[in-house]
Amino acid sequence: MIKVIAACVIGAALAGGATVVATNLATESTATAEPVNETLYNYGDR
Amino acid sequence: MGARFRVVAVLPWLVGLVAGALALGPALGPGYVLRYDMLFVPDLSLSTVLAGADGFPRAIPSDAVVALLSLVLPGDAVQTLALLAVFTLGGAGAFRLLAGLVSGDGRMPGAVLAAGAAAGVAYVWNPFVAERLLLGQWAALLGYAGLPWVLRAVVRTASARPGAGLAGLVRSLVPAAVGGFSSVVLSALTAGPQVLAGPRRGRNAGLFALGLVLVSLPWLLPSLTSGAATDPAGAEAFAARADTPFGTVASLLALGGVWNSGAVPPGYGEPVTALARLLLSAVSLTGWAWWLYRSRPVVGVGLSVSAAVGFGIAVLGVSAPGREFLAALIGLWPGFGPLRDGQLYLAPLALVQALGLGAVALWLLRALPGRGGGDSALPVRLEVQEARGERGDRGESGAWSLPLWRVVAVVFTMLLPVVVLPGLLWGAGGRLTPVEYPGAWLAAQEAVAADERPGAVLVLPWSAYRGLEWSGEPVVVLDPATKLFDRRTLWNDDLSIGTPDGGRVVVSGEDTRAREAARLLEPDPVTGLPSAERVSDQDALAELLGGLGVRYVVVSAPVDNRFWSGSEALSPVVEGADMTLLEVREQHISVDKDDISGLEVTSGLVTVGAIIWSMARSGSSLGFQRPQPLKERGARKEIPK
Numbered sequence: 001m002i003k004v005i006a007a008c009v010i011g012a013a014l015a016g017g018a019t020v021v022a023t024n025l026a027t028e029s030t031a032t033a034e035p036v037n038e039t040l041y042n043y044g045d046r
Numbered sequence: 047m048g049a050r051f052r053v054v055a056v057l058p059w060l061v062g063l064v065a066g067a068l069a070l071g072p073a074l075g076p077g078y079v080l081r082y083d084m085l086f087v088p089d090l091s092l093s094t095v096l097a098g099a100d101g102f103p104r105a106i107p108s109d110a111v112v113a114l115l116s117l118v119l120p121g122d123a124v125q126t127l128a129l130l131a132v133f134t135l136g137g138a139g140a141f142r143l144l145a146g147l148v149s150g151d152g153r154m155p156g157a158v159l160a161a162g163a164a165a166g167v168a169y170v171w172n173p174f175v176a177e178r179l180l181l182g183q184w185a186a187l188l189g190y191a192g193l194p195w196v197l198r199a200v201v202r203t204a205s206a207r208p209g210a211g212l213a214g215l216v217r218s219l220v221p222a223a224v225g226g227f228s229s230v231v232l233s234a235l236t237a238g239p240q241v242l243a244g245p246r247r248g249r250n251a252g253l254f255a256l257g258l259v260l261v262s263l264p265w266l267l268p269s270l271t272s273g274a275a276t277d278p279a280g281a282e283a284f285a286a287r288a289d290t291p292f293g294t295v296a297s298l299l300a301l302g303g304v305w306n307s308g309a310v311p312p313g314y315g316e317p318v319t320a321l322a323r324l325l326l327s328a329v330s331l332t333g334w335a336w337w338l339y340r341s342r343p344v345v346g347v348g349l350s351v352s353a354a355v356g357f358g359i360a361v362l363g364v365s366a367p368g369r370e371f372l373a374a375l376i377g378l379w380p381g382f383g384p385l386r387d388g389q390l391y392l393a394p395l396a397l398v399q400a401l402g403l404g405a406v407a408l409w410l411l412r413a414l415p416g417r418g419g420g421d422s423a424l425p426v427r428l429e430v431q432e433a434r435g436e437r438g439d440r441g442e443s444g445a446w447s448l449p450l451w452r453v454v455a456v457v458f459t460m461l462l463p464v465v466v467l468p469g470l471l472w473g474a475g476g477r478l479t480p481v482e483y484p485g486a487w488l489a490a491q492e493a494v495a496a497d498e499r500p501g502a503v504l505v506l507p508w509s510a511y512r513g514l515e516w517s518g519e520p521v522v523v524l525d526p527a528t529k530l531f532d533r534r535t536l537w538n539d540d541l542s543i544g545t546p547d548g549g550r551v552v553v554s555g556e557d558t559r560a561r562e563a564a565r566l567l568e569p570d571p572v573t574g575l576p577s578a579e580r581v582s583d584q585d586a587l588a589e590l591l592g593g594l595g596v597r598y599v600v601v602s603a604p605v606d607n608r609f610w611s612g613s614e615a616l617s618p619v620v621e622g623a624d625m626t627l628l629e630v631r632e633q634h635i636s637v638d639k640d641d642i643s644g645l646e647v648t649s650g651l652v653t654v655g656a657i658i659w660s661m662a663r664s665g666s667s668l669g670f671q672r673p674q675p676l677k678e679r680g681a682r683k684e685i686p687k
Contacts, residue, residue, distance in 0.1 A: 007450045011457025015465050018458075022322070023468040026313020027475075040509040040574050041522050044082065044181075044306030045544030046287055 054154050061166040062137020066130045071472035073129060077480025078122050080514060080523040084182025086125040088483060090116050091532035096646055102274040102556055107264040107650065108185035111224050132187045133170045135221060139194030140169035144404040146198060147343040157413035164460040165404030171463040173302035173314060174396045176470040180477060181309040189229020190393050192221030193236045200237045201344055203253055204244050215257035216660035223261035223653060230262050231384055235356055236394040240348025260656040263649035276383030277554040278373035283543040284387040285363030290320035294364045300324045301396050303389045311469030322466040327399055334402030340414055353398040356391035363388040410456045411448060481516040486622020493619050493627060494531045494598055501597025501637045505537035507574025508564060512603055527602040536563050563594050573607060581609040588615030592634030599628040
């Protein structure tokens with residue numbers, strides 16, 4: 001049982017690490033542009 | 047009740063709840079999350095919701111339910127509950143659907159629980175959920191969350207008496223009943239083919255149709271009598287678009303592709319994360335195909351057909367001929383209008399991918415029943431193999447033992463949806479941040495509520511959406527003034543959509559009284575305020591407003607043109623930084639009291655009655671039933687009644 005729990009922790013840690021890497025990748029490359037600063041706002045922009 | 051039973055009962059809900067807490071993060075705090083269509087206000091008035099506006103009743107019954115809950119809870123708490131319900135219901139539903147397909151309601155071994163958790167996470171953590179959430183379509187997502195429950199109920203209906211079957215269907219359709227029109231359509235798409243593919247199809251189709259009608263009455267009857275028209279321009283404006291570098295079809299396959307570029311989670315469109323998400327979708331679909339080949343789950347054919355049809359509808363808007371075809375359909379009959387937002391119909395594909403990822407987890411644990419069923423099926427216990435060998439083997443106890451790496455791989459697989467879509471974490475990177483309504487807005491709400499004289503509220507500038515900066519970050523949202531006041535509100539329900547070339551497509555609204563107001567006020571297309579000719583004569587303007595039945599005008603944005611200055615016909619009641627409430631002088635107002643339609647109230651009561659009857663008949667189907675021992679194993683796994 002302990003080994004199963006250890007394996008679960010390792011799997012979760014790997015996923016957590018991968019999530020951090022993916023977040024950094026996404027954050028560094030994303031240029032956020034909310035469609036604002038207009039007089040009248042669109043419902044959205046395609 | 048044993049400890050294991052408690053774990054098995056709680057785990058599906060816990061998976062959804064934790065996913066919801068991670069996704070919503072700051073949105074669960076005090077305050078209102080306002081974004082695009084997601085508009086909650088303090089003390090939403092039920093009479094306002096029921097009086098509504100002309101045209102299709104899109105806010106029924108979701109806003110009516112919010113208004114009722116707001117009688118006993120603060121509005122922001124109601125919003126928190128609604129958003130958490132999406133994740134909790136959806137995660138638990140997919141979890142239990144997979145578990146039911148693999149082991150019935152019988153004993154659930156660890157492998158099935160792990161696979162169920164993978165399915166639950168995948169169902170609530172994908173681009174479809176993220177984009178619809180960022181678009182503010184919480185009511186549609188509530189219906190989405192109910193889809194696994196509806197599918198499960200449809201399977202159970204096949205072996206139930208008609209009354210019990212109908213009760214089960216109505217119970218499972220409660221989320222769709224709250225979600226309204228799009229939720230019911232999604233439910234029909236997801237479970238309809240299963241009804242037709244399963245046994246006793248004639249009887250079950252009748253029961254399913256009756257269940258759908260019963261939960262649809264609050265919006266169905268008013269819409270039939272409203273004479274609402276749908277603008278075919280919506281086929282172009284709301285067609286799916288590529289939100290990854292791999293084109294629109296691949297974006298849809300990865301469960302993205304929403305029409306609005308502002309609803310894409312942060313970082314999702316980047317090549318690395320988009321490719322990772324696309325690969326996960328491919329792996330999940332492979333898992334589903336492998337499961338179908340191996341053991342033919344009872345919903346296999348029906349759900350596959352649903353996913354294919356939904357994907358086909360979404361793809362229809364990708365090509366110009368497809369969009370023209372859709373526009374022609376909508377022009378022919380407004381009932382085809384819902385097809386314009388094709389990406390919405392990816393919902394059954396999302397369920398297929400969630401179950402497929404669960405099947406991958408089962409494969410990793412060597413726990414999926416074989417084509418012939420038998421001993422290769424269940425039960426499977428997670429026992430770590432002492433040996434270092436690659437393949438698992440049966441230990442002396444007879445339990446299936448596994449190498450450690452498979453357990454590691456399953457946990458990693460379970461969390462893969464989060465890994466490849468980190469943009470949804472913690473309120474989608476802060477995009478779902480709650481704000482408090484400024485004091486001036488609340489003062490205006492209070493002032494209007496204190497006035498018992500009838501008369502509508504006109505919302506200016508003449509545009510539905512605002513760029514609020516209450517949190518410090520600008521957010522586009524449906525003008526809160528459209529729901530803030532306890533009376534009929536006139537606002538521009540045209541939908542303006544920006545196009546990539548800098549142009550704009552306007553999808554005409556449906557409120558005939560608003561159209562009349564626009565015709566008379568001649569709003570300036572740049573400022574959205576009444577034309578210079580109209581404001582030059584304040585008495586004439588007030589008379590015109592009074593003739594429309596308008597008692598209050600709210601200017602719910604900072605404007606330079608304070609056209610009411612010096613006017614005696616329009617007097618400020620509340621003045622704030624980004625909101626001014628004006629009162630039209632009494633002598634100008636000619637108003638008929640807005641009546642609540644008896645048809646809407648009656649149909650709502652019938653639906654509520656049907657839901658209460660279904661609950662009373664045998665308890666909620668959303669609860670967990672005590673697992674029973676597996677009596678028989680076979681290649682074809684049924685979900686027993």
